[in-house]
Amino acid sequence: MAHALSLGVALSAHTPQRSSPSPSSSSSSRSSSKPLKLAKRNLRSNGPDTARRRGPVSPSHNIQKLNSEVSPHRAVSAVRLMRIELGGAFADLLNERGKGSGDNEMGYVERTLGFRTRELDDRDLRLVTDVVGGTIRWRRFLDHLIVCLCHDQRTFRSMETLLLQILRIGIYEIVKLDMPPYAVVDENVRLAKVALRPGAGNMVNGILRELVRLKESDALPLPKLEGDDRAQARALATLYSHPVWMVRRWTKYFGREEAIKLMVWNNSEPSYSLRANTGKGITRADLVKQLDMLEVPYELSLNLEDFFRVKTGMQIIIQAGLLKDGTCAVQDESAGLVVSLLDPQPSDCIIDCCAAPGGKTLFMASRLSGQGMISAIDVNEGRLRILQETAKVHQVDGVITAVHADLRSFSGNNSLRANKVLLDAPCSGLGVLSKRADLRWNKSLEDLEELKELQNELLDAASRLVKPGGILVYSTCSIDPEENEERVTAFLLRHPEFCIDPADKYVPREFVTERGFYLSNPVKHSLDGAFAARLLRAL
Numbered sequence: 001m002a003h004a005l006s007l008g009v010a011l012s013a014h015t016p017q018r019s020s021p022s023p024s025s026s027s028s029s030r031s032s033s034k035p036l037k038l039a040k041r042n043l044r045s046n047g048p049d050t051a052r053r054r055g056p057v058s059p060s061h062n063i064q065k066l067n068s069e070v071s072p073h074r075a076v077s078a079v080r081l082m083r084i085e086l087g088g089a090f091a092d093l094l095n096e097r098g099k100g101s102g103d104n105e106m107g108y109v110e111r112t113l114g115f116r117t118r119e120l121d122d123r124d125l126r127l128v129t130d131v132v133g134g135t136i137r138w139r140r141f142l143d144h145l146i147v148c149l150c151h152d153q154r155t156f157r158s159m160e161t162l163l164l165q166i167l168r169i170g171i172y173e174i175v176k177l178d179m180p181p182y183a184v185v186d187e188n189v190r191l192a193k194v195a196l197r198p199g200a201g202n203m204v205n206g207i208l209r210e211l212v213r214l215k216e217s218d219a220l221p222l223p224k225l226e227g228d229d230r231a232q233a234r235a236l237a238t239l240y241s242h243p244v245w246m247v248r249r250w251t252k253y254f255g256r257e258e259a260i261k262l263m264v265w266n267n268s269e270p271s272y273s274l275r276a277n278t279g280k281g282i283t284r285a286d287l288v289k290q291l292d293m294l295e296v297p298y299e300l301s302l303n304l305e306d307f308f309r310v311k312t313g314m315q316i317i318i319q320a321g322l323l324k325d326g327t328c329a330v331q332d333e334s335a336g337l338v339v340s341l342l343d344p345q346p347s348d349c350i351i352d353c354c355a356a357p358g359g360k361t362l363f364m365a366s367r368l369s370g371q372g373m374i375s376a377i378d379v380n381e382g383r384l385r386i387l388q389e390t391a392k393v394h395q396v397d398g399v400i401t402a403v404h405a406d407l408r409s410f411s412g413n414n415s416l417r418a419n420k421v422l423l424d425a426p427c428s429g430l431g432v433l434s435k436r437a438d439l440r441w442n443k444s445l446e447d448l449e450e451l452k453e454l455q456n457e458l459l460d461a462a463s464r465l466v467k468p469g470g471i472l473v474y475s476t477c478s479i480d481p482e483e484n485e486e487r488v489t490a491f492l493l494r495h496p497e498f499c500i501d502p503a504d505k506y507v508p509r510e511f512v513t514e515r516g517f518y519l520s521n522p523v524k525h526s527l528d529g530a531f532a533a534r535l536l537r538a539l
Helices: 034-044 072-085 101-111 121-137 139-150 155-156 161-175 179-193 197-218 229-239 244-254 258-265 285-294 315-320 331-340 361-367 381-391 445-463 486-493
Strands: 272-276 307-310 328-329 349-352 373-378 399-406 418-424 466-478 498-500 517-520 528-536
Touching: 072 101, 072 121, 072 161, 072 179, 101 528, 121 161, 121 315, 139 155, 139 161, 139 197, 139 229, 155 272, 161 179, 179 197, 229 244, 229 258, 244 258, 244 399, 272 285, 272 331, 285 307, 285 315, 307 331, 328 361, 331 361, 331 418, 331 466, 331 517, 331 528, 349 361, 361 373, 361 381, 361 418, 381 399, 418 445, 445 466, 445 486, 466 486, 486 498, 486 528
Parallel strands: 349 373, 349 418, 373 399, 418 466
Antiparallel strands: 272 307, 272 328, 466 528, 498 528, 517 528
């Protein structure tokens, strides 16, 4: 849960130095250092330790509680980005509180900076979502520009967290959102001066004005694609703002052209899918009527009967209470197709092995039409409790039994067996990077190796729960072959009693691989990336 950060933690002198992206030696940098030298002198004029030791002004300082001159969406975005970087918040504002989320965010601004701005309106909320998500996605690219404009990596590494967020916001708004540049400069300078001190505002002014000059003369210091494979991977990682290891991995598996398309998709504004809650008796026609009344544009899914694609208007849907009252759920079609692959039918007894937070569990339950049972197993008791509460709202709690257990020990010490078993395994999430803006920066190659071992263990455990002649579906929200096809291949070698049951009988053929697996490709299908294998146990 997001929590308020103490002012001392937020921007203290003990904040660890960040690693700085090294500008490519081949970058075309024609910028002048005069604005930055002047800004640094102004920054130092506040005292020898001011630049690093002073955090946001606390409420005890003589600052008005309400500051109507500071841009609301920039103040909220800067504080939220700071909290995300320090581990105290998640990256998006897609929650069921609607307008209440704006009140919560402004509360964090007041506790952190010592003042409030005017209240966030709907446009401000949309801007916060856009700026926060975009700034996180483009972080590596933005930091590259900051380092180039500072002409000094030490300045970047020692930069206090809030000042860095203000600079990132300003550069993102100018370079990626094409907002009026001098208005962006003025607004972010004002925020830095009020939230930090005049010298910080002068530094923001110098850096952003130099950026505007370079952009207008088409001379941004961008890395060039030259040198060996490693150098080119570093340049691509900066240009498309992804970790270098991901670029190298995707280039290896998919080729450079597909890797670039994938990164472009990950950096695009995400669209969401809604599922009409048939478990509560809500039909596609019912949800169409509701969306039309709210004037929310949508597209009917071509792949699933009860799904809709929504590009804009999610805040309207949230504020109308359609998620809170269980009329519909946010669920990507790629996840819905995994449920189609399992093919739940009324009277089925199903085991969902890693069930929480329960999106697939709830969809399966709605397909049972009140007949049958799903045993929802999860090791996380808190997330399992959320699943149970949501099941009541969706009116499918009568067919769901929650089981708090570690699947690996549970399967060996319990007699529960089923004809249909779903293992939606913990994974890297590399298929959902467009929605999970911060995820790319929180994963490493080492994490992938650990996950593969866990996936092997969970597959072995889940297989023990499948009755002879039954079905095991293994799924991930990853596009990485080592988490997907390779895990299934290794499993089949260990368990010759299982074989692949081709997916083409259950999902559209365009999603079926040569080996009969289900695969959703973000670039090809414009959905989240996902994988699933339907495995049949011998009689």
